[in-house]
Amino acid sequence: MVSQFKRILIGKPLRSNELHSQKLSNVKALAILSSDALSSVAYGPEQILIVLAAVGMLAYWYSLPIAVGVLVLLGALILSYRQIIYAYPQGGGAYMVAKENLGKHYGLVAGGSLLIDYILTVSVSVSAGTDAITSAFPALHPHNVVIAVGLVALLTLLNLRGLTESASVLAYPVYLFVLSLMIMIGMGLYQVLTGQAPADARPPLGTPVMGVSMFLILKAFSSGCSALTGVEAISNAIPNFRDPAPKNAAFTLALMGGILATLFAGIVFLAYWYGIVPSKTETVLSQLGTSIFGRNLLYYFLQGTTALILVLAANTGFSAFPLLAYSLAKDKYMPRAFMVRGDRLGYSNGIITLGLASILLIIVFNGHTESLIPLYAVGVFIPFSLSQTGMIVKWVREKPPGWIGKLLVNLSGALICYLILAIFYITKFGQVWMTLVFIPACVYVFHKIYQHYQAVGEQLRVNLAQKITDLDNMDNMVIVPVAGVTTVVKQTLHYAKSLSDNVVAVYVGSSPEAIDRMEKEWNEWQTGVRLVTLHSLYRSVLGPLSEFIDLMKKKAAQTNTRVTVVMPQFITRKWWHSFLHNQSGFLILAYLLKMKSVIVTIVPYQLKQ
Structure with missing residues (x-):
């Protein structure tokens, strides 16, 4: 039943040799990684406008140089x-x-920051x-948190x-969003050029404003840089591209940059x-759409596609988080479970972890975007910052052809x-x-996981020079x-006697009558087989049994004997039947x-009814 329900939810399992079919074309990659x-x-x-609003509407013209x-x-x-x-x-x-x-250490700081960032994404x-x-x-509006969690x-x-299935679903909303914004920007610019836009709604450029300081400008600039989040996602997910993967990834990145620059510049100028004016109950984009379109079909098309892409933009995190978790797990800084591909060839453990962590964050912050964006x-x-610095070190150390130009870009x-940090x-x-x-805590956890894997590796390493014989x-x-x-x-005793002639059965009774009957x-x-009976004064099976095993261990150590405990265990036919039986075993x-x-061995006995 559980298996059938799983098939309905996520589909049939894919074979390992079908991995190539899960690679992304540029069109799908732009949708899933640039959203x-x-x-x-x-x-x-x-x-940007929220920061400038602290001074007043006259300061809104500063949004233009900040956008540049x-x-x-x-x-x-x-x-x-x-x-x-x-x-x-x-x-x-x-x-x-x-x-x-x-x-x-710097790599782990970058990795920990990105993991947190993808949850926040x-x-x-x-x-x-x-x-x-x-x-x-x-x-x-009162149901924001419930809607977000769903x-x-x-x-x-x-x-x-x-x-590929998620990319197929995502492609339409992403491109429809870009189309709706292009229509809005195009109509807005047309209204500006033809004089249909309001002439006195904006403060004149260069208007001196009391209270505007370099501190405020820099604060607004750093807030506006939140529009650059997600730029790194393509570089994290190069293995998801079709061959030649680097070339396709670089092309998709450049295309994304051009679209992002056009949309950002257009919205800032028209706003x-x-x-x-920023409002607590209506977004700037919604107000802009109302001013340009009115509350008509185009407005609701804009709001619908905006809502879709804002929700589905989370898919960038779902694409990049599992791959980054895989890289960290490969280097033994995260649990190896993150290296395992699921039925549909995705890193399912990373996907599930990201989903649960994001839901927890939404609940804790009550779904307030303003609290999460900084x-x-x-x-x-x-x-x-760390990737730019790392590339600077790489160019200085390797000095490939044209390295000075590359160095200046990264510098x-x-x-x-x-500066923004x-x-x-x-x-x-x-x-x-x-x-x-959070970030130092992540790095600390990474180190503890790595130390554990190192310690386990040392203990499990086999000396190949020593033969088993x-x-x-x-x-x-x-x-x-x-x-x-x-x-x-009965079945367990047959198996135990096949292991050794030295077999002891142990029964723990809670009363002398129960022991006599046994x-x-x-x-x-x-x-x-010899039976040893133990009386439990406190009705506990575990206490007397563990004491008996400890006593046998001491005797066995004196005679170079191995101690094996063979546990009888019956398995119920239906999963819910197990709740009806004693769990002492x-x-x-x-x-x-x-x-x-x-040494512990389980001898299962499957019940037929």
Whole structure:
């Protein structure tokens, strides 16, 4: 039943040799890997206006030069990540660049930042998408958190069905969103050029404004840089592209950069020209759509596609998080479960982990996008900065042809990224201080996992010079815990006697009457196996049994004898039947598995009814 339900949800399993069919074309890759970056134009320009609103509407003209600064940084990042794609075609992005050029500690900082960032990608995107839905339908506003959690669950399920299937679903909303914004920007510019746009809604360029300081400008600039989140995702997911993967990834990155620059510049300019003021109940994009289209079909088309892409932009996180987790797990910094492909050839454990973490974050922050965006932006600019620095070190060390030009690109990008990080920590410390806790905590966990794998490797390593035939032969003492005279015990005793002639059955009784009854039945049964009965004063089976096994271990150590405990265990035909039976056998087994110098064997007996 569970297996059939799973098939319905995620589809039939794919063979390993079908992996090539899960590679992405450029059209699908642009949709699934650029949706986060492209969707950020729905809230990036708004973040600039929110900061400037603290001074007043007259300061809104500053959004134009601030937008130019954001576009300059975008150009530097696009050029830099194109170089990273060709230098590290195996993927891994900032983690690989920082690890190989700056050292493993910096790589882990980049990796931990990106993991947190991808969780925030899902949380922010879905929260922003929910805001777009409730802006169009205000009656739904009280249910923001429930809607957001449901959407994350839906995306998780969609990604478990496979990469190409999720990309096929995503492609339409992404391209429809781009189309709707292009229509809005085109109509807005037409209204501006023909004089149909309001002439007095905006403050004149260059208007002096009291209270505007360099601190405020830098704060607005750093907030606007939230529109650049997601730029690195393509460099992390190069293995998902069709061959030649690096060339296709670089082309998709450049195309994404061009579209992102056009949409961002158009929205910032039109928001200034139409005098849009940030509101708690309606997004800037919604207000702009109302001013240009009116509340007609085109407006609802814009809001619908915006909501869709903001929700589905989370898929960038679902695409990149599992691959980054795989890279970290491969280097023994995350559990190896993240290296396992699921039925649909995706890294299912990474997908599920990301979905659960994002839902938790949405609930904790109550779905408030404004609370998450600063944390989100810092999480992405740390790996931005480290990847730029790592590439600088790489060019200086290797000095390939044309390295000076490449160095200047990364140097300019690094300086701007470090400046933005400094601005964030100075101007929004109250909102981003958590990164100073979460990222070091991630790095600490990475190191502890690595130490565990190293320790396990040392203990499991085999000396190939020592042949198995050279090992000492040991006698075997077999202990069989029994709860009564049953078919399960009969089968277990047959198996135990095949291991050794030295077999002891152990019965723990809670009363002298129960022990007498067991001894009588055992003698009548004539198994040829000695029965040891133990009286439990506190009705506990585990206590007396563990004491008896410890005593046998001490005696066995004196005679170079191995102790084996053979556990009888019947298996119910239906899963829910197991809840109807005593679970003491599982408790005993869990305890025995932790005992040193004891081998534990389970002899299952499948019930037919």
